[in-house]
Amino acid sequence: MPGSRRPNRGPSAAAANRAALIAAAREVFATEGYGAPLSSVARAAGVGQGSLYRHFPDRVALAMAVFEEGVTALEALAAEPGSTLDDLLALMTDQAVSSTGLIELVSRATREPDQRVLGLRERVTGLLAGVLADPRRAPRLRPGVTADDLMLVFGMIAGALAHIPAAERRATAERAWSLLRRGVEK
Amino acid sequence: MPGSRRPNRGPSAAAANRAALIAAAREVFATEGYGAPLSSVARAAGVGQGSLYRHFPDRVALAMAVFEEGVTALEALAAEPGSTLDDLLALMTDQAVSSTGLIELVSRATREPDQRVLGLRERVTGLLAGVLADPRRAPRLRPGVTADDLMLVFGMIAGALAHIPAAERRATAERAWSLLRRGVEK
Amino acid sequence: MPGSRRPNRGPSAAAANRAALIAAAREVFATEGYGAPLSSVARAAGVGQGSLYRHFPDRVALAMAVFEEGVTALEALAAEPGSTLDDLLALMTDQAVSSTGLIELVSRATREPDQRVLGLRERVTGLLAGVLADPRRAPRLRPGVTADDLMLVFGMIAGALAHIPAAERRATAERAWSLLRRGVEK
Amino acid sequence: MPGSRRPNRGPSAAAANRAALIAAAREVFATEGYGAPLSSVARAAGVGQGSLYRHFPDRVALAMAVFEEGVTALEALAAEPGSTLDDLLALMTDQAVSSTGLIELVSRATREPDQRVLGLRERVTGLLAGVLADPRRAPRLRPGVTADDLMLVFGMIAGALAHIPAAERRATAERAWSLLRRGVEK
DNA sequence: CATGAATGAGATTTCATTCAT
DNA sequence: AATGAATGAAATCTCATTCAT
Numbered sequence: 055m056p057g058s059r060r061p062n063r064g065p066s067a068a069a070a071n072r073a074a075l076i077a078a079a080r081e082v083f084a085t086e087g088y089g090a091p092l093s094s095v096a097r098a099a100g101v102g103q104g105s106l107y108r109h110f111p112d113r114v115a116l117a118m119a120v121f122e123e124g125v126t127a128l129e130a131l132a133a134e135p136g137s138t139l140d141d142l143l144a145l146m147t148d149q150a151v152s153s154t155g156l157i158e159l160v161s162r163a164t165r166e167p168d169q170r171v172l173g174l175r176e177r178v179t180g181l182l183a184g185v186l187a188d189p190r191r192a193p194r195l196r197p198g199v200t201a202d203d204l205m206l207v208f209g210m211i212a213g214a215l216a217h218i219p220a221a222e223r224r225a226t227a228e229r230a231w232s233l234l235r236r237g238v239e240k
Numbered sequence: 241m242p243g244s245r246r247p248n249r250g251p252s253a254a255a256a257n258r259a260a261l262i263a264a265a266r267e268v269f270a271t272e273g274y275g276a277p278l279s280s281v282a283r284a285a286g287v288g289q290g291s292l293y294r295h296f297p298d299r300v301a302l303a304m305a306v307f308e309e310g311v312t313a314l315e316a317l318a319a320e321p322g323s324t325l326d327d328l329l330a331l332m333t334d335q336a337v338s339s340t341g342l343i344e345l346v347s348r349a350t351r352e353p354d355q356r357v358l359g360l361r362e363r364v365t366g367l368l369a370g371v372l373a374d375p376r377r378a379p380r381l382r383p384g385v386t387a388d389d390l391m392l393v394f395g396m397i398a399g400a401l402a403h404i405p406a407a408e409r410r411a412t413a414e415r416a417w418s419l420l421r422r423g424v425e426k
Numbered sequence: 427m428p429g430s431r432r433p434n435r436g437p438s439a440a441a442a443n444r445a446a447l448i449a450a451a452r453e454v455f456a457t458e459g460y461g462a463p464l465s466s467v468a469r470a471a472g473v474g475q476g477s478l479y480r481h482f483p484d485r486v487a488l489a490m491a492v493f494e495e496g497v498t499a500l501e502a503l504a505a506e507p508g509s510t511l512d513d514l515l516a517l518m519t520d521q522a523v524s525s526t527g528l529i530e531l532v533s534r535a536t537r538e539p540d541q542r543v544l545g546l547r548e549r550v551t552g553l554l555a556g557v558l559a560d561p562r563r564a565p566r567l568r569p570g571v572t573a574d575d576l577m578l579v580f581g582m583i584a585g586a587l588a589h590i591p592a593a594e595r596r597a598t599a600e601r602a603w604s605l606l607r608r609g610v611e612k
Numbered sequence: 613m614p615g616s617r618r619p620n621r622g623p624s625a626a627a628a629n630r631a632a633l634i635a636a637a638r639e640v641f642a643t644e645g646y647g648a649p650l651s652s653v654a655r656a657a658g659v660g661q662g663s664l665y666r667h668f669p670d671r672v673a674l675a676m677a678v679f680e681e682g683v684t685a686l687e688a689l690a691a692e693p694g695s696t697l698d699d700l701l702a703l704m705t706d707q708a709v710s711s712t713g714l715i716e717l718v719s720r721a722t723r724e725p726d727q728r729v730l731g732l733r734e735r736v737t738g739l740l741a742g743v744l745a746d747p748r749r750a751p752r753l754r755p756g757v758t759a760d761d762l763m764l765v766f767g768m769i770a771g772a773l774a775h776i777p778a779a780e781r782r783a784t785a786e787r788a789w790s791l792l793r794r795g796v797e798k
Numbered sequence: 799c800a801t802g803a804a805t806g807a808g809a810t811t812t813c814a815t816t817c818a819t
Numbered sequence: 820a821a822t823g824a825a826t827g828a829a830a831t832c833t834c835a836t837t838c839a840t
Contacts, residue, residue, distance in 0.1 A: 062817050062825050071825080089275075091809055102826040107811070109824095194425045203419060206400055210416060213399005214392055230396060233389055237423030239380045254799070277834060288801040293836070434804050434838050443804080461647075463830055474805040479832065481803095566797045575791060578772055582788060585771005586764055602764055609795030610765060611752045626820065649813060660822040665815070 072109050072119075074099040080120050084153045084220070088117065114168050124149045125177055132181040139185050139192035143204070146178075147231065150212050151223045179205055207234055258295050258305075260285040266306045270339045270406075274303065300354050310335045311363055318367040325371050325378035329390070332364075333417065336398050337409045365391055393420055432474065444481050444491075446471040452492050456525045456592070460489065486540050496521045497549055504553040511557050511564035515576070518550075519603065522584050523595045551577055579606055630667050630677075632657040638678050642711045642778075646675065672726050682707050683735055690739040697743050697750035701762070704736075705789065708770050709781045737763055765792055 078099035082090045092113060096106040110116035131137050131145055183201035185191045214230045215223050264285035268276045278299065282292040296302035317323050317331055369387035371377045400416045401409050450471035454462045464485060468478040482488035503509050503517055555573035557563045586602045587595050636657035640648045650671065654664040668674035689695050689703055741759035743749045772788045773781050 066819065066824090068824055092811095093809065103811080104813080104827070105825055196422065196424055196426050199419070199424050203415070203424070206412070206416060207419060207424060210396035210400045210420075213402060214396045216399060216402075226392065229389070230392060233385070233393060233423075234396075234420065235423050235425045236382065237419075237421050238382055238385050238389070238393060239421045240382050257800080278836090279834070282802090289836085290802070290838080291800055294799075299835090432805070438803090438840065440803055464832095465830065475832080476806070476834080477804055483832095568794070568796055568798050571791070571796050575787070575796070578784070578788060579791060579796060582768035582772045582792075585774060586768045588771060588774075598764065601761070602768060605757070605761055605765060605795075606768075606792065607795050607797045608754065609793050610754055610757050610761070611793045612754050629821080650815090651813065654823090661815085662817080662823070663821055666820075671814090 068109075071099065071101050071105050075101060075106055075109055075116065076119050079116050080153060083117070083120065088113075092116070114170055118170050118174065120153075121174065124153075125174060128178060129181055132185055137185070137191070139182075139195060142182065142185060143208075143231075146208055147211060147227050150208070150215055151227050175205070178208075210234070254295075257285070257287050257291050261287055261292055261295055261302065262305050262309075265302050266339065269303070269306065274299075278302070300356055304356050304360065306339075307360065310339075311360060314364060315367055318371055323371070323377070325368075325381060328368065328371060329394075329417075332394055333397060333413050336394070336401055337413050361391065364394075396420070432472070440481075443471065443473050443477050447473060447478055447481055447488065448491050451488050452525060455489070455492065460485075464488070486542055490542050490546065492525075493546065496525075497546060500550060501553055504557055509557070509563070511554075511567060514554065514557060515580075515603075518580055519583060519599050522580070522587055523599050547577070550580075582606070626667075629657070629659050629663050633659055633664055633667055633674065634677050634681075637674050638711065641675070641678065646671075650674070672728055676728050676732065678711075679732065682711075683732060686736060687739055690743055695743070695749070697740075697753060700740065700743060701766075701789075704766055705769060705785050708766070708773055709785050733763065736766075768792070 075095065078101075079095045082095050082098055086094065092106060093103060095116070096103050099106070106116075110119060128142060128145060128149075131142055179201050182204050186195070186199075186201055186204075211227060211230050211234070214226060218226060261281065264287075265281045268281045268284055272280065278292060279289060281302070282289045285292070292302070296305060314328060314331060317328055365387050368390050372381070372385075372387055372390075397413060397416050397420070400412055404412060447467060450473075451467045454467050454470055458466065464478060465475060467488070468475050471478070478488075482491060500514060500517060500521075503514055551573050554576050558567070558571075558573055558576075583599060583602050583606070586598060590598060633653065636659075637653045640653045640656055644652065650664060651661060653674070654661045657664070664674070668677060686700060686703060689700060737759050740762050744753070744757075744759055744762075769785060769788050769792075772784055776784060
């Protein structure tokens, strides 16, 4: 079967491959969940299995790369002086809506305590705490709610979104937030 | 080496085997998660693989049986005239705390729309609706909150509990409920 | 491609499968060396991969089974009152001649100190020691030569046979023994 | 991230690279055995994989280069008028003790009859034969022992050393030689 | 009806080798 | 000529499922 082999595009393809792998992983994790076979990721990226393992030695490394930019975006937003807690939560929700994988990764965090994942959690918790510290940036928050509480809330939102069809996630997230904001009791 | 094989205890063992499989599955799903090898379930039940498949043709059938009695207990509670929504939610929370498997099963529900799982959801939604219909049984509920909302809340609680160590689930569930009850905003 | 699947011959095939695996492993280890792919062993035995792993969870377990009977034969020979050290060494040499795998396994013994392999070595050393203890059974042995020395000698013979074509092993073993018996010095 | 790449030091680095590869291979073969991944050799040499393949198109070519100097040293020693067989055997033993890789390579020799390896064997056999031809250089040798016999003896020593921990090799070699010199029989 | 061995598809991972730069 | 990323063919091992007994 000559020609069926993918051409070796050489080292210059490295950056493109890496990006393709991250994009493919984002898609595959979102579609099939965080446990999806890594071989599907390689296939979806149009990249050999070996290349995947060269760039990302394990599943967590790949996931970290996928979510790294999400967290970076959160950090950038938090760093803007005018940004509010609501802005941050909205962005986090957007990310959750678009990627179940992040949800699963973060929610798995305490079960398989991989240092890298814990570090990811730390970063998010930290930036939430930073915003919470300034009352003007979180004017409507009920006093006493902590950054850890918000992480829990995020886990709850995420849990509500996990495994439901992509089409319904946006609406479900809205509904979950409306319940969470006001509470279910009078 | 004949005799090393577990004796065939005959048809009369069927019921006992079924019960043992359900008990083992509850335990294994709770310990190793919903994706645990079915062979572990059979082994834990002290039953052959074939028997497992005879009783439960697939993973969902087994899971259904496991949670059937949980739902039955909810129904029984709902049927008691004096029971309140709070009682029901407390029982559901207990079940979630004690079994990650249920959480995973229910949260997977809409993704792999297995009719049997959907039926399970229906039953729970139905009994919640029944209780909600009587304001005296749900005195503190904010007006406008529906049974579907409560299912979503349950999914959120479940998501918050998924994948965290068993030892922390009770406390996490309490914290999640306290946030959910009053809301995170002033 | 229907029909290409090997039929499930049922549990009654277990013993035959196990024997076939041992025979295949003996052959494959002899032909391709101890590091040969286990999948070739399964293929050569006409057995599924899973069956191989069921019977022998790892390479060492398979090797142990292969050589178990060799060691048993040695023990039986040593247990015969009339047997001499020369008889034993002749049998060991025969075994080495017919199976390079044993050689490699035993020579690897101290590098990957698997308890099972060490146990195998112990058994052989022990039976040699038993025979050595009775001067009538080892009349020609130079005084001071221990069972450990003989194990070393065996390792040397084995090393000399390793990796040489089967056809030359018998003659090579003879030559090695003749050098070892009399020594290379005057 | 340009610059993270090792600089291309140009053609002048060729000789240095070659030497580094040989040194690294000697070390790696000794440590991890002859089957060690060639990528480890390249890494240990601080050289790209491609350079390794440019210098040494296959594993044997690399091994040949590694042992070439060992054989050269033997030839140099044999060429010294005053050197004895004992001197030669001592040097060969030293080499075996310090490098399992040589052992494995030479013991594989007849199995994968690579011409280059056979040539290496020829050279060693030849120089032994040269020394044997002069009785004054091998005064203690039992008459009738040939150069081929000594190669076999070397294979036996090597076999005895293969796969045992480096720390024990010296003592094991001594013991093997003492048995071989005087023989195990009275 | 129970048993548990048999089966093979598939997931992960490693490495020899090629090749664009 | 050097570099190291790309490639995919194995090899290992796991498990859902089937089926002879």
